[in-house]
Amino acid sequence: xxxxxxxxxxxxxxxxxxxxxxxxxxxxxxxxxxxxxxxxxxxxxxxxxxxxxxxxxxxxxxxxxxxxxxxxxxxxxxxxxxxxxxxxxxxxxxxxxxxxxxxxxxxxxxxxxxxxxxxxxxxxxxxxxxxxxxxxxxxxxxxxxxxxxxxxxxxxxxxxxxxxxxxxxxxxxxxxxxxxxxxxxxxxxxxxxxxxxxxxxxxxxxxxxxxxxxxxxxxxxxxxxxxx
Amino acid sequence: xxxxxxxxxxxxxxxxxxxxxxxxxxxxxxxxxxxxxxxxxxxxxxxxxxxxxxxxxxxxxxxxxxxxxxxxxxxxxxxxxxxxxxxxxxxxxxxxxxxxxxxxxxxxxxxxxxxxxxxxxxxxxxxxxxxxxxxxxxxxxxxxxxxxxxxxxxxxxxxxxxxxxxxxxxxxxxxxxxxxxxxxxxxxxxxxxxxxxxxxxxxxxxxx
Numbered sequence: 001x002x003x004x005x006x007x008x009x010x011x012x013x014x015x016x017x018x019x020x021x022x023x024x025x026x027x028x029x030x031x032x033x034x035x036x037x038x039x040x041x042x043x044x045x046x047x048x049x050x051x052x053x054x055x056x057x058x059x060x061x062x063x064x065x066x067x068x069x070x071x072x073x074x075x076x077x078x079x080x081x082x083x084x085x086x087x088x089x090x091x092x093x094x095x096x097x098x099x100x101x102x103x104x105x106x107x108x109x110x111x112x113x114x115x116x117x118x119x120x121x122x123x124x125x126x127x128x129x130x131x132x133x134x135x136x137x138x139x140x141x142x143x144x145x146x147x148x149x150x151x152x153x154x155x156x157x158x159x160x161x162x163x164x165x166x167x168x169x170x171x172x173x174x175x176x177x178x179x180x181x182x183x184x185x186x187x188x189x190x191x192x193x194x195x196x197x198x199x200x201x202x203x204x205x206x207x208x209x210x211x212x213x214x215x216x217x218x219x220x221x222x223x224x225x226x227x228x
Numbered sequence: 229x230x231x232x233x234x235x236x237x238x239x240x241x242x243x244x245x246x247x248x249x250x251x252x253x254x255x256x257x258x259x260x261x262x263x264x265x266x267x268x269x270x271x272x273x274x275x276x277x278x279x280x281x282x283x284x285x286x287x288x289x290x291x292x293x294x295x296x297x298x299x300x301x302x303x304x305x306x307x308x309x310x311x312x313x314x315x316x317x318x319x320x321x322x323x324x325x326x327x328x329x330x331x332x333x334x335x336x337x338x339x340x341x342x343x344x345x346x347x348x349x350x351x352x353x354x355x356x357x358x359x360x361x362x363x364x365x366x367x368x369x370x371x372x373x374x375x376x377x378x379x380x381x382x383x384x385x386x387x388x389x390x391x392x393x394x395x396x397x398x399x400x401x402x403x404x405x406x407x408x409x410x411x412x413x414x415x416x417x418x419x420x421x422x423x424x425x426x427x428x429x430x431x432x433x434x435x436x
Contacts (some may be wrong), residue, residue, distance in 0.1 A: 055284050076285055083281045087273065 016117045020141035023119030024066040029156035029187060030123065032063065032148075033169070034134050035179035038127040038205045038213065042183040044156070044191065045201040053203045055214035057082040057094045059127045061205050065155025066120035066141075069210045074103060074122060095127030100137035100145055108143025117141055121154040127205035127213050131173060157190050164189060177225050178202070184226070229371070230321045231378040231405035232260045233353075233386065235393030243311075244398060252413050257295060257322025258406050260407030262351035263315040271302055273317055278302075292324040296333045296341055297333050304339025319350050323408050330408060353392030360384045375405060375416060379424055395425040430436050 020040065028044035030052055041063055043052040052071075053063045056078050064071025078099055086094045091166075103122060111117045118141055126135040136148040150169050153161045164186050180202070188195055197219040205213045216227070236244035250260045251263065251272050259275065261268040269435040278298060283289050290298070299320055306316055320333045332344040347365055349357035360381040382403050386394030395402050402425060 051287060054287070079281065079284045083277055083284075087277045129409075 013112075014201050016111065016225075017142060020117045020119050022112075024121050024141065025157070027065050027155045028159055029153060029158055029190065030063050030065050030181045031151060031153050031161065031165070031186060032123050032125050032136055033151040033165075033179050033183055034059075034136070034149075034173050035204075036131075036175045037127050038207045039134055039136070040176065040179045040183065041123075041203045041205075042124070042180065042187065044187050044195060044199065046199045048198070051201060053201055053216075054079075055212065056099065056124070057086065058091055058211065059205060059207075059213045060094065060096050060099065061125050061203065061214055063123040063125075063154065064120055065122070065158075067118070070118045071120045071122055073108070074118075075119065077106075078124070079208070087219060092183060096124045096135045096137060100124045101141060103139045104143045104145040106143070107141060111142040121158070122185040123152055123154055125152075125205065127207050129207065161186050161190055180222060180225055229374040229378050229405060229407050230258050230260055230319070231375070231403055231414050233382050233393045233403045233435075234401055235391065236265055237391050240390075245393065245399065248404060250406055251276070252406065252415075253285070253295075253320075253322070254289070255412050256289075256325060256408060256433065257292070257320065258408055258413055259318050259321075260300075261417060262317045262354070263321075264313075267306060267309060267314050268316040268318070270316070271306065275299055275302060289325075291326060292322050292331060295322070296320055296331075299333075300335060300339040300341040302339075303337070307338060310337050317350055319348055320392055323410055323412075325410075328410070330431055347373060347382065349385070351391065353382075353389035356385040356388040356392075357381040371407060375407070375421075378405060379403060380428065383425070383428060391407070395422075395429075397425075397429075 029044040033040045041053045041061060045052050050068065053061065053098065054075050055160045056062045060082065062078055064073050064075060081099060081102060082094045105123065107118060120141060122139050124137045128134045136152045138146040138148055138154060151165050168182055184195060184200065200219065200222060202217040202222045204215055204217060206215055207213060209215065230250055232249035234245060234247050235242065236247040250258060253276050259272055261272060279295060280289060299318065303316060315337055317337065318335060322331060324331050332348055334342050334344055334348045334350065347361045349361065357427050361377060364377050382392065383394055385392045401416060402421045405421060407414050407416060
């Protein structure tokens with residue numbers, strides 16, 4: 001009788017993590033950054049219809065890096081969770097913290113129990129009523145969750161961008177133009193090429209808006225913001 | 229233009245004087261309700277959530293036709309409750325972004341959906357309000373004239389129908405109105421409605 005071969009749990013986890021990391025690093029990067037009136041999200045995304053950044057609820061946005069089909073499923077689950085909660089209780093009871101916890105649970109369970117881990121890294125951000133109330137959560141493929149301040153980066157060479165931004169980002173929250181400039185230049189230094197506005201997906205959670213705070217900034221407008 | 233009175237009744241008693249019957253649904257449409265308040269308001273809330281949910285999942289809004297059909301299905305789902313006496317009849321108006329025009333939809337209890345090209349009114353005083361509008365409606369009405377006509381129709385309906393409330397001058401409670409056009413949906417402010425009613429009442433006094 002053939003013996004079932006043995007792989008140690010440590011080895012298995014390591015292999016899975018390596019596999020997931022490879023998948024995520026292949027893609028392009030996404031940056032979320034706190035600015036004066038809210039949170040700015042910028043993604044290096046050549047497609048104009050397949051979004052990486054999306055609205056979840058009144059003051060919450062989602063962004064995913066890695067395998068499109070996988071983070072798209074997570075995005076839809078998040079919207080369902082938020083809308084259901086908002087309908088059942090009240091709109092103000094929908095929070096990024098509870099969403100991020102849900103994502104963390106899901107990703108953690110899949111990472112430890114399924115053969116193939118999800119090759120995704122996601123961001124859940126929530127704009128607060130005051131300047132200090134913003135929340136940025138980064139959730140990795142294994143379900144570990146990080147509470148970020150100032151800015152957060154996922155996908156591609158995220159660690160290098162993080163180091164780059166740590167140098168550039170001051171503790172004071174910059175105005176929109178400066179924040180956008182910072183994000184674009186950070187993405188450009190990593191890709192070593194000038195990025196066209198058409199290849200950038202930009203959105204904001206703007207706390208000055210009434211009701212739903214999420215707004216996409218289309219290429220002509222982002223060009224306008226940077227040049228004026 | 230969409231407007232509604234503020235009265236809620238319980239049998240022959242007044243249950244509320246400040247009830248809102250006109251709701252914003254999304255950026256380009258509004259709904260007004262008649263019938264049983266509880267299920268009607270719940271239906272509006274669910275309808276708002278459904279449209280927003282669709283928009284976020286798909287990344288774009290439903291067509292106006294699609295929204296109107298969805299509402300029809302929700303009314304149809306309420307049909308069993310109708311036999312228990314819990315009727316909900318809405319009127320749905322909006323700006324069709326693809327066609328570039330305003331549209332009005334009325335419904336029956338089975339979810340049947342019918343488009344009106346000029347005006348419509350629902351509820352216990354609906355017939356009286358329609359009578360007023362039939363006399364004064366023109367295709368070329370400006371926003372201000374349309375608002376005036378809607379308020380006049382509600383006023384006349386309140387005179388004939390016990391279920392419709394008129395302007396409450398003592399408490400300062402007036403019907404509410406919203407206007408939907410290509411730029412989106414705007415609430416008509418209370419002072420503007422109060423002023424129009426003040427002028428209307430002066431005119432009526434002169435006539436009598």
